[in-house]
Amino acid sequence: MGIEYDVLTRLRDHGSLSRAQLATGLDVPRPRLLGVVDRLIEAGRVVEAGPAASRGGRRSTLVELDPRIRFAAVDLGVSSVDVEITDGRLMPVASAEEPSDIRLGPEVVLRRVTETLSKLRAQGGVDRLDALGIGLPGPVSFREGVSVSPPIMPGWDRFPVRDLLAKEVGCPVVVDNDVNVMVLGEHHSGVAQRTPDLLFVKIGSGIGCGVQVGGEIYRGADGSAGDIGHIQIEDDGPVCACGNRGCLEAYFGGVALVRDAEAAARAGESPALAERLAATGRLTSRDIADCAAAGDVICTNLIRQGGRRVGRVLTGLVSFMNPSMIVIGGGLAELGPTLLAEIRAVIYARSLPLATGNLSIVRSELGSRAGVVGAAVLASELAYGRFT
């Protein structure tokens, strides 16, 4: 990282600035700054943007990011692909969401990604792509750009995602775990903008957690940091997809919630759920949220129990990590206030006061867009020189 990175990310986050503002803000001698800006203009990354508003005296000229800069952002979910094209300031210029199935394997799913991207580029006349960022729903070796031992993704283990996409799309590519990408998004333009130490808990089909320490994503020794879905909460609990017993995910998350709701429907405990199950043959977490909102006690209790279990695991992590913010995101976080209320109640009741005095527990501000926003941030960080 050098001055070029600092200039480019400032223009990304603040828009057009004068050279004087850049030199002052970055605490760089003006002659050096001028040289860097000249080089960036030559390289097609920065352009002149007209005179600054007059404050008397000689008018200074503004510079801004080259308006032709384009990033591709991909949020690869278990059952969908979100693709977005943004400009250099990460403003969306085109986007699409396509159904997909991660279990079809990397060739099929990544072809869906490149096809969707081609379609968007053709529609918008986008011939330039500066970088592509993508989040995968499983552990990733960030350095190598491959997914590693993903439990729910047959065929993906060590598949060269980065290199294949770079070849197909023709631009530099950066790959990360989906939750890490969400942390980036929420930190850049969501609820956690001034928060260096935070946990982002994604409650979707499963449960994962992104960890940011001192403003940087923390990945752990093998890239598996934040894998809280398989923390054991009961010795003799139900068998989990990972093979162990009593993991958090075996109790809660979209898959477990639907399983429990369908069992309750079949057992005749919830007429509302039984009616929906009979109508469609299967339930979704949306059904459970709707029934809970309509006053179904079984559904409300399923959500509350899940929140308590998530809260219990997070309470231990609060003692251990003492973060200043926990962001709750993922599909289930959007089901209503009950889940967040339960998580908060457990953490504030059970943690030591010292560790929660300044702790806020909030819902993701970006919601379902956190992944694609973060993927655009990741792409821009690569293009602007963060990893070189």
Next chain:
Amino acid sequence: MGIEYDVLTRLRDHGSLSRAQLATGLDVPRPRLLGVVDRLIEAGRVVEAGPAASRGGRRSTLVELDPRIRFAAVDLGVSSVDVEITDGRLMPVASAEEPSDIRLGPEVVLRRVTETLSKLRAQGGVDRLDALGIGLPGPVSFREGVSVSPPIMPGWDRFPVRDLLAKEVGCPVVVDNDVNVMVLGEHHSGVAQRTPDLLFVKIGSGIGCGVQVGGEIYRGADGSAGDIGHIQIEDDGPVCACGNRGCLEAYFGGVALVRDAEAAARAGESPALAERLAATGRLTSRDIADCAAAGDVICTNLIRQGGRRVGRVLTGLVSFMNPSMIVIGGGLAELGPTLLAEIRAVIYARSLPLATGNLSIVRSELGSRAGVVGAAVLASELAYGRFT
């Protein structure tokens, strides 16, 4: 931190070096390095150390740390004070251990510290002190140099430890939590020398944990990171000193172990323990270790149960943090191999293989010296410019 810090810590960790070796090792232009070394010699921090071994050609001159540099290192325990004076390379030149009682409050305990230090200085003719590092058995505000809400330390809350010691001793002082200090020691000259991401678990009277991420101590938003002794492992467990129920410390650690052993002795379950209790009126963890080593099943089981509970908490933290090393230290870690074996068994059996593939779980190499070694490292970091 600048080149001065780099030069001084290199001379601390490698001994005498030539200017050429320093310039090459630090990747600094030679003229700039020569200027820095000259300034350090003038300031009485570095001295010439004679010619380097000849390799043909012109002989270069070695430099080394000024042999008059002295650091004071203090490890403040619940019931003892360890004080050591070291040279600039952290080699001990004098040391003392005194009984103490943290509950007597900061004035009494810190007077014990300064008196012990004065005695050592008088004995060794130490008139110069460059810095003092001290570890306290409770949460610390590192920035302010005060202890914060320490649960077992009446009178210590927000007491100005740093400023009082600096005034009494007449040198810069740096204060940290005892477990953070142990991590520093073990990372500098113990088992974790090349390990950037690690947990140091201290099992003493209570249980605490030091967290190092990317080679840096991680303190958390309020300085309470690593407080794992109060992670709840059972909803309806025994009441803990913190007021909650079922905390790890309510089950294990020196205090809980002695409580359970005395109960077993009184209940007639362990003749060996009963005999020792009758002889002295109280048991220590040493008694339990001795009886376990002599084949007493009750004692062995108490240690095994404790190890399983510690392992269970650590299993969750391994999933969350994915560290490359866990170091087990503190007084109880020295009781024999059973405790470590149980902790290892639980973590390796219950964690996901991806998170433990490269994880080593080892006993502290520095043992009871970890605190005082780390305090000397901390003092040298302050004196050499780490925190400026």
